[in-house]
Amino acid sequence: MADDLDALLDEVETKFCRLQALGAAGKRDRGGGEEAAGERDRSAKIPTKAVVDEENIDDIIKDIIDESSFSKKTVKLTYKSESPTSERNSASIQAHGKSCCPVYLGGSSTPRGIGTNISQRTCDQLRCTACDFHVSHYNDYQWDKSCDYLFFRNNMPELSKLRAKMIKKKGSRAYACQCSWRSIGELTDLRTDLQLRWVCGKHVE
Numbered sequence: 102m103a104d105d106l107d108a109l110l111d112e113v114e115t116k117f118c119r120l121q122a123l124g125a126a127g128k129r130d131r132g133g134g135e136e137a138a139g140e141r142d143r144s145a146k147i148p149t150k151a152v153v154d155e156e157n158i159d160d161i162i163k164d165i166i167d168e169s170s171f172s173k174k175t176v177k178l179t180y181k182s183e184s185p186t187s188e189r190n191s192a193s194i195q196a197h198g199k200s201c202c203p204v205y206l207g208g209s210s211t212p213r214g215i216g217t218n219i220s221q222r223t224c225d226q227l228r229c230t231a232c233d234f235h236v237s238h239y240n241d242y243q244w245d246k247s248c249d250y251l252f253f254r255n256n257m258p259e260l261s262k263l264r265a266k267m268i269k270k271k272g273s274r275a276y277a278c279q280c281s282w283r284s285i286g287e288l289t290d291l292r293t294d295l296q297l298r299w300v301c302g303k304h305v306e
Contacts, residue, residue, distance in 0.1 A: 201226075201301040204291040208272045209240035211288050215304050221288055228302040229278035234258075236299055242267045242275040243284035254279050 201216035207223035214222035227236035237258050245266040256262035257279045267275060276283045281297055291299060 200303050204299070204301050205288055206276060206283065206285045206291055207274065207288040208286045209274045210272055211274075216301075223274075223288070224291075224301050226302040226304050227276070227278075227299045229280065229299055231298040232278055232280040234278040234280075235302070236276055236278045238277075239263075239267065239275045241269060241271055241273060243270045243273040243286075244268070244275050244277070244282050248282055250280060253277055253282055 199215055201222075201224045203216060203218070204227070205211075205216040205221055205223045211221075211223045213225040214220070216222045216224055225238065227238075228234070229236055234257065239260075245268055248266050252266060257277060263277070270284075270286075273284055273286045276285060276299075278299070281299070283294070283297070291297060
């Protein structure tokens with residue numbers, strides 16, 4: 102009886118071990134199949150990704166070339182557009198960069214223009230730094246002695262109103278801004294009249 106039981110246990114153990122071995126082998130086969138399938142999937146994906154990356158690289162290179170070409174054109178256009186501007190600025194500086202030195206006042210017979218020590222011309226671009234107003238001048242006139250600050254403050258630069266106190270005088274020149282006025286009959290250096298705040302506003306040739 103004991104021998105039969107031992108034989109039965111041995112047979113069961115043998116079958117059980119065989120089943121375990123088969124199960125493990127099946128798992129390995131399935132695992133190997135899955136791994137093989139995964140490798141095949143990855144292998145299939147790698148060329149696709151490589152193709153996509155290659156296309157992206159081509160697009161990037163093309164964009165860089167296009168941007169480089171556009172930058173060169175922009176630089177050329179900018180360079181061409183700046184040249185006329187620079188020339189105009191230079192011309193503007195030359196045209197507006199001349200002032201009288203010294204500044205002269207004078208009668209109607211004295212020529213007007215840019216005054217220098219050699220070329221003594223009366224300045225016709227005077228501006229007052231006190232009232233920030235252009236200095237007007239009228240040939241062959243002088244101001245009446247009754248003129249005052251309020252008269253010029255209220256009437257400059259309307260000639261029709263100023264005529265009320267303008268006296269005709271050959272060879273004289275009447276100067277005025279909104280705060281100061283002078284009647285000049287001969288060439289006069291402006292530096293000799295310390296009360297006037299007139300300066301040359303620069304000449305355009």
